[in-house]
Amino acid sequence: MQRSAEEIKALDRRHVLHPNVVLxxxxxxxxxxxxxxxxxxxxxxxxGKEYIDAIGALWLANIGYGRKELxxxxxxxxxxxxxxxxxxxxxxxxxxxxxxxxxxIAPPGLSHVFFxxxxxxxxxxxxxxxxxxxxRRGEPSRRHIIGLARAYHGVSYGAMTATGLETVRQNYEPYxxxxxxxxxxxxxxxxxxxxxxxxxxxxxGELERKILDLGPQNVAAxxxxxxxGVGGVITPPPEYFPRIREICDRYGVLFIADEVxxxxxxxxxxxxxxxxGVVPDLISAAKGLSSGYLPIGATLVHDRVYEALGQPExxxxxxxxxxxYSGHPVAAAVALENIRILAEERLGxxxxxxxxxxxxxxxxxxxxYIGDIRGxxxxxxxxxxxxxxxxxMPADPNVGRYxxxxxxxxxxxxxxxxxxxxxxxxxxxxxxxxxxxxxxEVLDEAVRYVxxxxxxxxx
Ligand code: PMP
Numbered sequence: 001m002q003r004s005a006e007e008i009k010a011l012d013r014r015h016v017l018h019p020n021v022v023l024x025x026x027x028x029x030x031x032x033x034x035x036x037x038x039x040x041x042x043x044x045x046x047x048g049k050e051y052i053d054a055i056g057a058l059w060l061a062n063i064g065y066g067r068k069e070l071x072x073x074x075x076x077x078x079x080x081x082x083x084x085x086x087x088x089x090x091x092x093x094x095x096x097x098x099x100x101x102x103x104x105i106a107p108p109g110l111s112h113v114f115f116x117x118x119x120x121x122x123x124x125x126x127x128x129x130x131x132x133x134x135x136r137r138g139e140p141s142r143r144h145i146i147g148l149a150r151a152y153h154g155v156s157y158g159a160m161t162a163t164g165l166e167t168v169r170q171n172y173e174p175y176x177x178x179x180x181x182x183x184x185x186x187x188x189x190x191x192x193x194x195x196x197x198x199x200x201x202x203x204x205g206e207l208e209r210k211i212l213d214l215g216p217q218n219v220a221a222x223x224x225x226x227x228x229g230v231g232g233v234i235t236p237p238p239e240y241f242p243r244i245r246e247i248c249d250r251y252g253v254l255f256i257a258d259e260v261x262x263x264x265x266x267x268x269x270x271x272x273x274x275x276x277g278v279v280p281d282l283i284s285a286a287k288g289l290s291s292g293y294l295p296i297g298a299t300l301v302h303d304r305v306y307e308a309l310g311q312p313e314x315x316x317x318x319x320x321x322x323x324x325y326s327g328h329p330v331a332a333a334v335a336l337e338n339i340r341i342l343a344e345e346r347l348g349x350x351x352x353x354x355x356x357x358x359x360x361x362x363x364x365x366x367x368x369y370i371g372d373i374r375g376x377x378x379x380x381x382x383x384x385x386x387x388x389x390x391x392x393m394p395a396d397p398n399v400g401r402y403x404x405x406x407x408x409x410x411x412x413x414x415x416x417x418x419x420x421x422x423x424x425x426x427x428x429x430x431x432x433x434x435x436x437x438x439x440x441e442v443l444d445e446a447v448r449y450v451x452x453x454x455x456x457x458x459x
Contacts, residue, residue, distance in 0.1 A: 005046040008034060033408075038065025041431040043413070051408070054427045054439045055415045059229055059261045059379065060287035063341050064430035070293045070334050077333040086115070086327040095327035098336045102300060105270040105339070107279045112301040115327040119260035119286035120154025122297035123223070126256045126282040127158050128321055129301060129309065130221035133254060135316050136308045142220040142252075143178045146210050149191065150184040150231030151224065153258055153284075162223055165231055167418050180214065182206040184228060185236035188372045188383060188391065196237055203236075204243035208251075216251040221282075226272030229261040232422045233381025235374050241276035254281040254305065260297070261379060264288030264339070265348035265429055268355070268377035275376060281305050291338045291428075296331035347429040351377035358425065358436050365444040369394070369451045380425040381417070384447060397421045399450050406446035412439050423447075 003011070012034060013027055021030065033045035041064055043051045053061065063070075077094060084092045099113035114129070116122045127145055134142035147153065149164040160168060161175040164184070169175065183191035185203045192202055211219050222244065228234040248255045257280035262272025266288055273280055282305065286297030301309070309319065325331070342348065355377045362373055362382065371385030384399050386392040400416030400423050407414045415424045423443065427435070 005034075008046060040064040040066065041428040041435050050411060052412050052427070052431075052435050052439055054407075054412055054425050054431075054443075056266075056378075056426045056428050057292055058287065059266065059424075059426045060292040061428045062264055062266060062288040062347060063291045063338055063345075064428040067291075067293075067341065069341065070291075070337050073333050073337040074294065074330050077330045081329055084329060085322075085324065087322055092327065092329040092332070094329045094332035094336060098332040098339075101336060101339055102285075102298060106283065106300050107271060107274060109279060109302045109304070110283055110300040111303055112306045114299045114301065114321075115325075115332070116286070116297040116299065116323055117295045117325045117328075117331075118154075118297045119258075119284060120156040120159040121323055122260065122284035122286050122299050123153045123159040123162060123256075123258060124156055125299040125321065126223070126258075126284045127162065127221070129282060129299065129305065130254045130256060132316050132319075132321075133305050133308050134220050136311060136314060139217065139252075140315075141217055144180060144214050144219045145178065146180045146182060146207065146214075146219065146222045146253075148184045148224050148228070148231075149181045150186065150228050150234060151181075151258070152228070152230035153223065153225075154260075165418065168230075178218075180210055182210050184231065184234055185240050186232070186234045187237060188234075188374070201237060201239045201243055204240050204247065207244060208247045211247070211251045211253060216253070219251065219253050221254040221256050222248055223256040223258060225258045225260070226262045226276065227267065227375060227379055229379070229424070230417060232383070232417050233375045233379060233424055235376060236276075238276065241273060241278040245278045248281075256280060256282040256284065258284045260284055260286045261288075261426075264291075265342050265351050266377055266379050266426065267375075268348050268352040270348070272376070272379075288342075289338070290331060290335040293338060294328075294331040294334045295325075296328065296335050342429075345430075348377070351429045354378055354427075354429070354431055354433075354436060355380060357433060358440065361436060361440040362444075365440060367444050367447055369399075369447050375425075378426055378429055378431070382423040382425065382443075384421040384423065384451075394421050394451070396454060399447075399454075402450040402455065403443070403446040406449060407442050410442045410446065412442040414439075414443060 037044040103111040147162045151164040153159040153162040161179040164181045187196045257273045283300040371388045372383040397420040400421045404416045
């Protein structure tokens with residue numbers, strides 16, 4: 001017997017613990033849709049209402065929903081070999097094929113791949129490999145990991161501790177030891193009170209300061225998203241990562257690029273860091289790797305790191321790290337097909353073209369409450385302000401959340417990022433011009449509305 005929509009909603013309230021929600025609000029019945037179908041950039045909920053997904057679920061639905069090719073590949077692989085692990089040197093064919101393909105599309109030298117189930121695990125792996133690299137090279141005191149204040153790297157303990165955003169970390173102490181943070185390259189609201197380009201990218205210099213404070217002999221790695229996602233779609237200036245790379249090289253510190261959002265065409269290139277012309281030592285990837293069709297992540301390892309790990313003697317010669325689902329053959333086969341589609345349909349180029357179009361349309365709307373539009377490709381952020389001339393924060397930073405709710409009512413899903421006045425836009429890369437027009441129309445109206453009709457203060 002099939003359950004009705006109302007029964008499903010009641011069971012959801014009773015049994016499902018949702019991520020990132022006030023649990024009491026959910027139990028009382030938040031008006032959040034339960035999705036049942038997706039095609040391209042369009043979703044349909046359990047009540048039959050349609051939405052344009054302007055956030056690609058969690059920045060990840062790069063090839064769009066409902067691609068039969070992926071279902072077919074998954075079905076074939078499940079029938080042939082549903083699972084076999086990579087532990088102890090065993091193998092399976094899709095994992096081998098996917099690793100080889102990733103080595104082809106990665107920045108030069110990143111030709112070794114460790115598979116995970118998602119982004120947090122990829123970052124845990126990158127961090128552990130960075131520490132292991134120094135152990136293997138006879139510098140076991142290099143343990144510190146330096147990250148950025150507005151970074152988001154995941155919710156497992158290492159990834160959460162690497163995360164700079166207090167909202168993500170709070171209430172979960174004690175954190176893992178030997179993690180530090182430096183200010184982000186947030187030019188629109190410079191944490192150092194400077195202005196680009198006169199600043200000389202002083203925020204990159206903060207890395208050197210931190211390394212010297214800690215002692216280079218104690219520092220393992222620096223980790224950063226090429227563009228902060230959850231932290232506000234913050235895009236560093238062109239000189240930033242070249243300076244970071246130089247500093248890392250000067251002090252023997254590894255550079256980990258967290259490409260969990262930026263990878264796989266979202267910013268227009270295979271990997272976001274390519275925009276800065278820099279080659280990291282380790283890359284964490286997930287999300288767009290499978291466009292979310294199945295959970296899979298990866299750590300890409302540079303040859304020079306691999307060489308140290310691969311020495312036959314000494315502590316750590318046995319690489320003691322692995323998740324049950326590392327190299328899951330069905331997820332790997334699906335990711336491979338996803339990458340084939342991204343390449344064949346040139347979806348990176350499309351991200352650039354549609355990102356430009358979306359930005360232009362937003363500018364043309366001349367919305368008096370939009371202070372900054374930033375990002376690359378189809379990874380965009382719109383910062384809402386009281387006055388674009390001064391960048392003054394809105395009186396109520398939650399305006400973005402109100403706008404998000406109003407957009408949803410009007411059939412467009414956007415996402416407000418902390419502190420509440422930054423709207424993220426990251427639709428599937430297959431989004432059409434008509435859909436972009438609609439996204440802009442709905443968002444523009446919603447933003448004006450929420451500024452001009454602030455909700456009555458709660459009593
Ligand atoms: N890194 C970044 C940059 C992310 O945006 C995310 C997820 N939003 C993660 C890591 C964590 O990935 P996951 O949720 O798959 O563990």
